Amino acid sequence: MEVIPYGRQNISQEDIESVISVLKSDFLTQGPAVPSFEKSVSDYVGSKYAYAVNSATSGLHLACIALGVGPGDRVWTSPISFVASANCALYCGASVDFVDIDPITYNLSVDRLEEKLIAAEKNGLLPKVVIPVHLAGQSCDMERISLLGKRFGFRIIEDASHAIGGSYKATKVGSCLYSDITVFSFHPVKIITSGEGGMVTTNDDHISEHIYRMRSHGITRNPQEMTKPADGPWYYQQIELGYNYRMTDIQAALGFSQMTRLDEFVKRRHEIFQSYKRLLGDLDLKLPTLVDYAHSALHLYVIRVPNGGALKANRKELFERLRLHNVIVNVHYIPIYSQPYYTKFGYDSNQYPEAEAYYSEAISLPMYPDLTDSQLEYVRESLVKPIGHQTIF
Numbered sequence: 065m066e067v068i069p070y071g072r073q074n075i076s077q078e079d080i081e082s083v084i085s086v087l088k089s090d091f092l093t094q095g096p097a098v099p100s101f102e103k104s105v106s107d108y109v110g111s112k113y114a115y116a117v118n119s120a121t122s123g124l125h126l127a128c129i130a131l132g133v134g135p136g137d138r139v140w141t142s143p144i145s146f147v148a149s150a151n152c153a154l155y156c157g158a159s160v161d162f163v164d165i166d167p168i169t170y171n172l173s174v175d176r177l178e179e180k181l182i183a184a185e186k187n188g189l190l191p192k193v194v195i196p197v198h199l200a201g202q203s204c205d206m207e208r209i210s211l212l213g214k215r216f217g218f219r220i221i222e223d224a225s226h227a228i229g230g231s232y233k234a235t236k237v238g239s240c241l242y243s244d245i246t247v248f249s250f251h252p253v254k255i256i257t258s259g260e261g262g263m264v265t266t267n268d269d270h271i272s273e274h275i276y277r278m279r280s281h282g283i284t285r286n287p288q289e290m291t292k293p294a295d296g297p298w299y300y301q302q303i304e305l306g307y308n309y310r311m312t313d314i315q316a317a318l319g320f321s322q323m324t325r326l327d328e329f330v331k332r333r334h335e336i337f338q339s340y341k342r343l344l345g346d347l348d349l350k351l352p353t354l355v356d357y358a359h360s361a362l363h364l365y366v367i368r369v370p371n372g373g374a375l376k377a378n379r380k381e382l383f384e385r386l387r388l389h390n391v392i393v394n395v396h397y398i399p400i401y402s403q404p405y406y407t408k409f410g411y412d413s414n415q416y417p418e419a420e421a422y423y424s425e426a427i428s429l430p431m432y433p434d435l436t437d438s439q440l441e442y443v444r445e446s447l448v449k450p451i452g453h454q455t456i457f
Contacts, residue, residue, distance in 0.1 A: 066390065067390045067392060068390060068391050068392065068430050068435075068439055068442070068443065069253075069392045069430060069432075070253070070364075070392055070393055070394045070428050070429065070430050070431065071252075071253030071254075071363075071364075071430070071431065071432050072252075072253065072432045072434060073252040073253070073257045073432075074325075074329065074432070074433050074434055076321070076325070078321055078324075079318055079321045079322060082317040082318060082320065082321040083314055083317050083318050083321075085317065086313045086314050086316075086317040087314065089313075091313050092312060092313055092314055093310065093312040093313050093314075094310065094313070095313040096313070097313035097314075097316040097317045097320065098116050098310075098311055098312075098313055098316040100316070100320050101116055101258075101263075101311075101316040101317075101319045101320040101323070102114040102115060102116050102263070102316075104320055104323045105228075105238070105248070105263050105265065105323065106265060108236065108238075108323065108326070109228075109236040109237065109238030109239050109246075109265055110235060110236055110238075110239040111238055111239055111240050111246070111265035111266065111267055112266070112267040112268075112272070113265065113266050113267070113272040114238075114263055114264070114265045115263065115264045115265075115272075115275050115276060115279060116258075116261060116262070116263055116310075116311035116315075116316055116319070117261065117262045117263065117264060117279055117309045117310070117311055118260060118261060118262070118309050118310060118311050118312075118315075119249070119251075119260055119261060119262050119309075120148065120223075120225045120247050120248060120249035120250075120251070120262035121148040121151070121152070121262070122262060122279070122307070122309035123247040123248070123262040123263065123264040123309075124148055124149065124151075124152035124195070124221065124223065124247050125152045125155050125156075125307075125309075126264060126275050126278050126279055126307075126309060127152070127221045127244075127245040127247055127264060127275070128152045128153055128155070128156045128158070128193065128221070129156060129274070129275075129278055130245065130266075130271045130274040130275050130278070131192070131193055131219045131221070131244060131245070131271070132192075133153060133156040133158045133192060133193055134156055134157050134158060135156075135157035135158065136157075136158075137153075137156075137157075137158040137159070137191075137192040137193070138158060138159050138160075138161060138189065138190070138191040138192060139152075139153035139158050139159070139160055139161075139191055139192065139193045139194070139195060140160075140161050140162065140163055140177075140180070140191040140193075140194045140195070140218075141153075141160065141162060141163070141172070141194070141195040141196075141197060141223070141400075142162065142163060142165060142171065142172040142195075142196065142197040142199070143162040143163075143164070143165070143399040143400050143401050143416050143419045144165050144170055144197075144199060144396075144397050144399060144400075144419050144422060144423070145197040145199065145223065145397055145400065146225070146396075146397055147400055147403060148225075149195055149197050149223050149400070150162075150195075150400050150406070152195075153193070153195075158192070159409075160406075160409075161180075161191070161411075162399075162400065162401055162411065162415075162416060162419075163176050163177045163180055163194075164176045164415065164416045164417065164418050164419055165199075165416075165418045165419050165422060166418070167418050167421075167422075168353050168355070169199070169202055169204075169353065169355060170199050170200070170366065170422055170426075171196065171197065171198065171199050171202065171203075171204040171205075172194075172196045172197065172204055172209075173418070174204070174205050174208045174209060174212070177194070177209065177212060178212055181212060181215075181216045185216060190216055190217065190218065191218045192218060192219065193218060193219045193220070193221060194209065194212075194213065194218050194219075194220055194221075195220075195221045195222075195223050196209055196220070196222055196223065196243075197223040197225075197226075198222065198223065198224050198225075198226055198227035198230065198237060199226060199364070199396075200226055200352065200360065200362065200363055200364035200365070200366055200396070201226040201227045201229075201230050201255065201333075201360045201361030201362045201363035201364065202227070202230065202354065202355065202358050202360035202361075202362075203224075203227060203230055203231070203232040203237050203357075203358040203360070204222075205357060206220075206222070206232050206241075206242035206243065207232075207233065207242055209242065210242035210243065219244045220242070220243040220244055220245075221243065221244065221245045221246075221247065222237070222238075222240075222243045222245070222246040222247065223247055224237050224238060224246050224247060224248050225247065225248060225249035225251075225254065225262075226249070226254065226255075226361065226363035226364065227248070227255075227360075227361045227363070228248045228254070228255050228256060228263075228326065228361060229255050229256075229326045229327065229329065229330040229361040230330070230358065230359055230360050230361035231358060231359040232357065232358050233357055233358075237361070238263075238265045239265075240265055240266055240267045240268075244266065244268060244271060245264060245265070245266045245268075245271060246264070246265045246266070247262060247263070247264050247265075248262055248263040248264075248265075249261075249262050250262060250263070250315075250319055250322075253363075253432070254363060255326065255329055255330065255333075255361050255363055256319065256322035256323060256325075256326055256329065257318065257319070257322060258311065258315040258316060258318050258319035258322070259314075259315050259318060260315065261311050261315045261316075261319060262311075273286075273289075277289075277303070277304065277306055278304070278306040278307060278309075279306065279307065279308075279309040279310055280306060280308065280309075280310055281302060281306040281307065281308060282302050282303060282304035282305050282306030282307075283300050283301065283302045283303075283306065284300065284301055284302075284303055285299070285300045289301075289303060290303070291303070328433075329433050330361050330362065332433040333361070333362035333363075333431060333432075333433060334362060336362075336365070336431060336433075336435055336440065337352075337354075337362055337365065337431075339437065339440050340365060340429070340440065343440060343441065343443075343444045344367070344444060344447070347374070347375065347444075347447065347448065348370060348373035348374035348375055349367045349368065349369060349370075349373075349375070349447075350367065350368035350369075350370070350425070351367055352365060352366055352367070362431060363431070364396055364428045364431055365428065365429045365430070365431040366396065366426050366427070366428050366429075367426070367427055367429060368422070368425035368426055368427075369382050369425050369426075369427060370425065371424075371425070375447065375448065376450070377450075379424065379425050379426070379427060382427065382447065383395070383427055385446065385447070385449070385450065386427070386429075386443075386446050386447065389442075389445075389446035389449070391429075391430065391442070391443055391446050392430075393427050393428060393429055393430070394427075394428045395423075395426055395427060395428065396426070396428045397423075398423060399413070399416065399419050399420070399423055401413065401416070429443060430443060
């Protein structure tokens with residue numbers, strides 16, 4: 065059987081031709097493809113602004129900068145995420161804390177968030193920013209988080225790295241109706257890809273101007289932002305210390321082309337979700353739950369493996385079984401607070417019982433649009449067939 069990865073990009077002939085057209089053009093970077101891609105995303109999600117960057121990590125960093133995160137500030141996020149969700153605050157000199165996850169969605173628990181905020185208010189330790197992570201493509205309960213933001217005075221960055229194409233209630237993820245900023249990822253295993261890259265969306269004029277400058281060295285050509293009149297049409301000023309977080313036109317052309325099939329990709333992922341439900345429903349596994357208030361982009365399909373269950377394997381044994389059969393599963397994610405770099409900050413794992421339970425059981429099965437029915441059936445077969453099982457006698 066061929067290798068079946070947990071995620072894989074889908075590249076069409078149209079995607080290839082879009083990239084070739086840029087390679088033949090006058091602009092490989094800082095040309096017209098980037099604003100075209102940005103407009104396609106802002107139009108799709110319904111945001112006022114969208115800015116392409118070279119990774120979602122860069123986007124998260126810029127988002128923290130734009131909200132004024134710095135030394136002495138506190139940023140809270142989910143422990144079940146890639147480390148970038150927390151690293152972005154450390155880049156700015158802030159401290160990071162975590163909120164335990166919901167046992168059903170595996171997203172940041174709004175109940176635990178409220179409890180932690182009440183305690184933090186009493187101690188004068190409220191966060192400046194909270195970063196909800198839409199794990200596996202399913203939106204957090206953003207309206208409830210937004211209400212808490214107004215009540216306790218924190219700003220909100222949605223880490224939607226998994227979630228382009230998803231919706232929350234009546235709006236697309238990325239509309240920023242319930243947040244200040246949203247960040248998407250276009251890594252090859254995500255819903256759409258630009259090779260590497262990300263996008264930051266916002267509706268705030270000031271945030272928009274700040275991100276626009278900071279992704280390109282802190283430089284402006286806007287006369288209203290300059291400290292003196294321009295010397296000529298060539299003139300620019302660096303008015304703050306920024307970064308080179310720009311996306312190339314080559315990447316943007318691929319992303320723009322992929323946007324035309326975004327809804328198609330998400331629809332196919334939902335079909336695969338239903339196939340898994342049919343194929344795995346009788347096994348001793350906890351399958352993922354979709355909530356009524358969100359339409360997930362279904363970046364990941366995470367199962368949980370109870371220890372000592374009917375499959376006669378714990379999570380590690382089942383993981384090895386699947387990989388032995390060329391089903392290249394993964395685990396998303398190791399709790400961030402348990403990483404060696406973070407343990408020095410003294411986090412107590414007992415504060416995150418749901419994250420601990422999740423990590424002890426979670427496996428991400430293959431989930432991407434090109435999965436076939438026969439491959440899905442093979443995944444089931446590999447789940448139930450012990451290592452060393454012989455089919456020919």
